[in-house]
Amino acid sequence: MADPDQERRKIKSVRKMKEIMTHYYIAAKTAGETGKKIAWITSGGPVEPLIALDVIPVYPENYGAMIGASHMGVDLCEKAEAMGYSRDLCSYARADIACSTVDGGPIGGLPRPDMLICCNNICGTVLKWYEVQARFYQVPLFILDTPVCHTGFSTEVHNYVKRQVEEYILFLGQVCGKRLDLEKMAEVGRLSIEGQRLWQLVLDTTVHKPAPMSAFDAFFHLALIVTLRGTQTAIGYYQELLEEMHTRIREGIGAVPQEKYRLLWDNLPVWYRTRWLSEKFAAHGACLVADTYTSAWCGSMKYIDPAYFINTMAEGYSRIYLNIGVDQMAEQVIAMIDKYDVQGMVMHSNRSCKPYSFGQYDIRRIIQERRGLPTLVLEADMVDERSFSEAQIETRIDAFMEMI
Amino acid sequence: MITVGIDIGSITAKAAVMQDGKILAVRILRTGYHARNTGDLLFEGIVSGLGMNPSHIQRIVATGYGRKSITFADQAVTEITCHAAGARYMNPEIRSVIDIGGQDSKVILLDDTGRVKDFVMNDKCAAGTGRFLEVMARALEVDISEFGSLAFAADHSASISSLCTVFAESEVISLIAKGESRENIIAGIHDSVAARVSAMAGRIGWIPPIMMTGGVAHNCGVVRSLEKKIGHSLKVTPNAQLTGAIGAAMIAMFTRG
Numbered sequence: 001m002a003d004p005d006q007e008r009r010k011i012k013s014v015r016k017m018k019e020i021m022t023h024y025y026i027a028a029k030t031a032g033e034t035g036k037k038i039a040w041i042t043s044g045g046p047v048e049p050l051i052a053l054d055v056i057p058v059y060p061e062n063y064g065a066m067i068g069a070s071h072m073g074v075d076l077c078e079k080a081e082a083m084g085y086s087r088d089l090c091s092y093a094r095a096d097i098a099c100s101t102v103d104g105g106p107i108g109g110l111p112r113p114d115m116l117i118c119c120n121n122i123c124g125t126v127l128k129w130y131e132v133q134a135r136f137y138q139v140p141l142f143i144l145d146t147p148v149c150h151t152g153f154s155t156e157v158h159n160y161v162k163r164q165v166e167e168y169i170l171f172l173g174q175v176c177g178k179r180l181d182l183e184k185m186a187e188v189g190r191l192s193i194e195g196q197r198l199w200q201l202v203l204d205t206t207v208h209k210p211a212p213m214s215a216f217d218a219f220f221h222l223a224l225i226v227t228l229r230g231t232q233t234a235i236g237y238y239q240e241l242l243e244e245m246h247t248r249i250r251e252g253i254g255a256v257p258q259e260k261y262r263l264l265w266d267n268l269p270v271w272y273r274t275r276w277l278s279e280k281f282a283a284h285g286a287c288l289v290a291d292t293y294t295s296a297w298c299g300s301m302k303y304i305d306p307a308y309f310i311n312t313m314a315e316g317y318s319r320i321y322l323n324i325g326v327d328q329m330a331e332q333v334i335a336m337i338d339k340y341d342v343q344g345m346v347m348h349s350n351r352s353c354k355p356y357s358f359g360q361y362d363i364r365r366i367i368q369e370r371r372g373l374p375t376l377v378l379e380a381d382m383v384d385e386r387s388f389s390e391a392q393i394e395t396r397i398d399a400f401m402e403m404i
Numbered sequence: 405m406i407t408v409g410i411d412i413g414s415i416t417a418k419a420a421v422m423q424d425g426k427i428l429a430v431r432i433l434r435t436g437y438h439a440r441n442t443g444d445l446l447f448e449g450i451v452s453g454l455g456m457n458p459s460h461i462q463r464i465v466a467t468g469y470g471r472k473s474i475t476f477a478d479q480a481v482t483e484i485t486c487h488a489a490g491a492r493y494m495n496p497e498i499r500s501v502i503d504i505g506g507q508d509s510k511v512i513l514l515d516d517t518g519r520v521k522d523f524v525m526n527d528k529c530a531a532g533t534g535r536f537l538e539v540m541a542r543a544l545e546v547d548i549s550e551f552g553s554l555a556f557a558a559d560h561s562a563s564i565s566s567l568c569t570v571f572a573e574s575e576v577i578s579l580i581a582k583g584e585s586r587e588n589i590i591a592g593i594h595d596s597v598a599a600r601v602s603a604m605a606g607r608i609g610w611i612p613p614i615m616m617t618g619g620v621a622h623n624c625g626v627v628r629s630l631e632k633k634i635g636h637s638l639k640v641t642p643n644a645q646l647t648g649a650i651g652a653a654m655i656a657m658f659t660r661g
Contacts, residue, residue, distance in 0.1 A: 361607055368522075379527040389527075391469050392508065396525060399484035403520045 045119040051230040052185040064092035068271025068383035091383035093129040121146040150325035161314035189309025192230040196298035198238035205245040210254025215291035216278040260285030267348035284401040326359035330366040376400040409652025412470025415506030420649040439470035465652040490651025499611040504620035532600030555625030562592035598629035617647035
């Protein structure tokens, strides 16, 4: 029989979320029949013009997360390695490239793209990854180059990215054979910002003690702000989720029974071990109340003016968490430490994600100096399970909790 | 109060019996295939060796990779906390511990009260661990216990550049083929372990006095290479390999029910 306490603790919106995602993937998989075009796009890519043009955006990174969570990562990574790709390459890239060549993977593979949209604000690997896929599928590729904003955002960079946004609109016009309706675009922009605002409000509910949800829940509910950003569906869902979180707060339902310690997570999830990790920390009374990853989809909202979305999106897409300097990243982490009142930080040193993992030891040093906060580094990979050593990770978590 | 600390490591299992902060007995076995049976054997052997029976033991703390397999222990504590406690027991001044065991190496920083302040461990890789040295000893057909003294007879240290145990082994084999002396190769192996561990230590820094613990501390060649690399002397006690077990027995005394 189900444990009543556990049942009470379950987030009810999960079911709705699964329904939405199922509909989304069905619509994408049947695009050939409905005459809609499919664009593959990077997770931090400018999706709003696609929505305004009625193109279905599909995210290989979201699919990578599905591959990881369904334990299909190792097989696909090995397949990519057999094709000649280095094991040091990102496991999302390896899994996606390999998946394209086989009839397999979760949901039987992604629908064939009509175009590829690559924005390098999240990493440099996507450039080569998308070039490989553009050659494989023989489809046009658009690259939006967003220089790293180490210390600030210069006029030159702004003009450079803005110019590319204009080219992007032209590119889409050519591929879709129709012009972007500016009114519709403005509406999608407004919905996008509204979705981000609501997602941030959902994340903010964990300021409450006990936190009504954890970062592990956020990793799941994140899917809509990534895939359906700019749609009413995402807004409706996050309104409901926010309401559920407020109810949980009113009823004193926490993500973790007896929350004793509050921690901050850094980097992508370990997709094939989210439950294990969540239970491992919960056994110590520790809740990962916030993370730097899921908030990345609303962190640069302040740079975008919803009334002038198309004119200000260049800045919003350039100044996301992974495209700024380490000092600024540390500032954001410190702000989160204070906001969510955490006692420690857990850093996933992710073999796959170099830009995310590269500055971690500096950020760790900065937060130790500024907040005296203990930090745990877990070496793993988001999709490739061969880089996960259970005994070592378990010892580190136990030792860290003994230390706190 | 009589307490027992049991440290089930990846290569050896260690136990210490302590009475009110004094060591009554210690024992070391190979862990072997069955950690749980080894733990049983270790416990029965050490207790009966003292002419006692299990009812004399008031509290047992298990540590090491096999800590959860010791079902008769009252508590499982990680080797990080236990090595810190053991090192402080052996020398209350210690502020940093470098522990190199069979399958992992770690650096632990203590605050001035002896609590763990920070730690860092090797990643999923055998380089810089006791296992690495065992593989090399096999390739060189030398008993691991002779490694330290042989290194002192080297006229220079052969360069081992690979970070990976498997590649380093083939590098060692090619050095043998080139006619490099066994002593020089061993010195090179020690330097490579020292380089690996000091790079890891660099992530969190170290505060002297530093103690080296774990079985590899008995290899004076590694100790010397590490001292040279980090520029500090290392304190090593004859009980270095037992530090985790001793720490566990001490923790058992302080955390009594």
